[in-house]
Amino acid sequence: MLPGIGIFGTGPAVKVLIPILRENGFKIEAIWSRTIQDAQELAKEQNIPFYTNKIDDVLLRKDVVLIFVLCSPNLHAQISVKALGIGKHIVCDKPAGLSQADALKMVNASQYYPALISIINHSFRFLPAFTAMRKQVGDDYLGSSIKLIDVRIQCGSLYSEADNFDWRCNDIMGGGILNLIGSHVVDTVTYITGAKALRVHGVVRTFTKTTKSINGIRQISAPDFCTFQMELEGGILVTATLNSQLVNNSFHQDIVITGNDGYLTVRGCELFGKRNGDLEEVLLSEADNKEWVVSNNLPRPYILGLYKMIGALREAFLPVSETAGWIKDPVCFAAGFDDGLYVQAVLSAIKQSSQIKQWVKVDVMTEQPDTNALLSAAVRRTAISIT
Known part of the structure; x- marks a missing residue:
C-alpha cells in the first residue's frame, strides 16, 4: 500500500x-x-x-x-x-x-x-535525456575523457507581472535563477560526470527589479541572470549561462558535453550525439517520451x-x-541530502565570486559553524570599517 x-x-x-x-x-x-x-x-x-x-x-x-x-x-x-x-x-x-x-x-x-x-x-536526474547521456558517457561515447561542458538555459521571468512580492523575489530568502535553476545545473553536471567542482567563478545580476505589481519600497533582489564557470575534478571545465530575461514564457535548454571523440548534447528533452567523422545522430527523440503530463507554465x-x-x-x-x-x-x-549540501557549497562560492570578482574554492561544510566566533568576526569587521 x-x-x-x-x-x-x-x-x-x-x-x-x-x-x-x-x-x-x-x-x-x-x-x-x-x-x-x-x-x-x-x-x-x-x-x-x-x-x-x-x-x-x-x-x-x-x-x-x-x-x-x-x-x-x-x-x-x-x-x-x-x-x-x-x-x-x-x-x-x-x-x-x-x-x-x-x-x-x-x-x-x-x-x-x-x-x-x-x-x-x-x-x-530522472529526465530520460540526461539518464541516456549519463549512460553514453559511462560507455565512452565521448572517448577517454571529457574536455568541456557548456550549459545554456533561457526562459521567461520566474514570476508573472501579476504576482505579488514573495520569497522568490528575494535573494536572501532563496529566490532567483541561480538557486532555482542553477542548483539543477550544478547537480546534473556532477550526476552525469561523477566529478565535483573544485573552484568556481561567477557573475550574478538582477536586471529586473520592479514589475507592475512589485514596486515602491519592495524591490526584487533575486537574480534573473547568472553566468559561471566551474573547474571540476579531472580538469573538466564547465561554462553555464542562465538567463530569465526572455519576454515570453518559452524555455530553451542546450547542454553540450565535448570529449576526445565527439560530443553529446541535450536540447530540451532530446539527446543528440556526434562522433568524429560521423553525422550527428538522434540518441533519444521526443517520440521516446510518450508518457506525459499536461502542464501549466513550468518547463517541459x-x-x-x-x-x-x-x-x-x-x-x-x-x-x-x-x-x-x-x-x-x-x-x-x-x-x-548530501548532494544538496554540495550544491549549496557551489552556489555559495558562485555568489562570493560574483562579489569579489575572483575565482573561489568550493568548500563543503562538515560541521556546524561556531555562531559566537562568527559574531565576533562580524564585530571585528565592523570595528575595522568604522576606524
Missing part, C-alpha cells in the same frame, strides 16, 4: 505535482500553506481532505507517511529534520535550505535515520523529470513480496 502524502506549499510546482502523484496511486491527505486562505483554496480546488497553516498539524497526522516540502527554502531544514525525527519520509525541493548550515542539519538527520527516504527534488523538461521521479518513488514503496519490506533501490540515483 502506498503511503499517504502531506504537501508543504501551494505554488505552481505543487499544482503540477498533485495530478502526477494521483496518477501514480498516491493519496494526498494534507496540504499546508503559510496562510490558511491559500491552503483552503488549494484543498478545495484539488479535493484534499485536510488543510492547515500549522506545520505540526501535517507532520503529526498518522495517515501522512511521505512529506513533500515545496515551500520557501527558509523552512526546508526545519520541516525535513522534524519529519525525519518522527519517522516520515521526505522529498525536499531544491535548494536544500538557505545555506550550507541548513543543508548540513538535513544531512545529519538523514544519516541518523538511514531507513527513511530523504531526497532532494533534482528531477533532472522539469515536469517530465518530475513525472519519472514520482514513478520511481512509487516503485520504492511497492512491496517486493508479502513478507518483504519497502525498498529504496528505485530512487538510488536520486539526489540525497
Whole structure:
C-alpha cells in the first residue's frame, strides 16, 4: 500500500505535482500553506481532505507517511529534520535550505535515520535525456575523457507581472535563477560526470527589479541572470549561462558535453550525439517520451523529470513480496541530502565570486559553524570599517 502524502506549499510546482502523484496511486491527505486562505483554496480546488497553516498539524497526522516540502527554502531544514525525527519520509525541493548550515542539519538527520527516504527534488536526474547521456558517457561515447561542458538555459521571468512580492523575489530568502535553476545545473553536471567542482567563478545580476505589481519600497533582489564557470575534478571545465530575461514564457535548454571523440548534447528533452567523422545522430527523440503530463507554465523538461521521479518513488514503496519490506533501490540515483549540501557549497562560492570578482574554492561544510566566533568576526569587521 502506498503511503499517504502531506504537501508543504501551494505554488505552481505543487499544482503540477498533485495530478502526477494521483496518477501514480498516491493519496494526498494534507496540504499546508503559510496562510490558511491559500491552503483552503488549494484543498478545495484539488479535493484534499485536510488543510492547515500549522506545520505540526501535517507532520503529526498518522495517515501522512511521505512529506513533500515545496515551500520557501527558509523552512526546508526545519520541516525535513522534524519529519525525519518522527519517522516520515521526505522529498525536499531544491535548494536544500538557505545555506550550507541548513543543508548540513538535513544531512545529519538523514544519516541518523538511514531507513527513511530523504531526497532532494533534482528531477533532472530522472529526465530520460540526461539518464541516456549519463549512460553514453559511462560507455565512452565521448572517448577517454571529457574536455568541456557548456550549459545554456533561457526562459521567461520566474514570476508573472501579476504576482505579488514573495520569497522568490528575494535573494536572501532563496529566490532567483541561480538557486532555482542553477542548483539543477550544478547537480546534473556532477550526476552525469561523477566529478565535483573544485573552484568556481561567477557573475550574478538582477536586471529586473520592479514589475507592475512589485514596486515602491519592495524591490526584487533575486537574480534573473547568472553566468559561471566551474573547474571540476579531472580538469573538466564547465561554462553555464542562465538567463530569465526572455519576454515570453518559452524555455530553451542546450547542454553540450565535448570529449576526445565527439560530443553529446541535450536540447530540451532530446539527446543528440556526434562522433568524429560521423553525422550527428538522434540518441533519444521526443517520440521516446510518450508518457506525459499536461502542464501549466513550468518547463517541459522539469515536469517530465518530475513525472519519472514520482514513478520511481512509487516503485520504492511497492512491496517486493508479502513478507518483504519497502525498498529504496528505485530512487538510488536520486539526489540525497548530501548532494544538496554540495550544491549549496557551489552556489555559495558562485555568489562570493560574483562579489569579489575572483575565482573561489568550493568548500563543503562538515560541521556546524561556531555562531559566537562568527559574531565576533562580524564585530571585528565592523570595528575595522568604522576606524
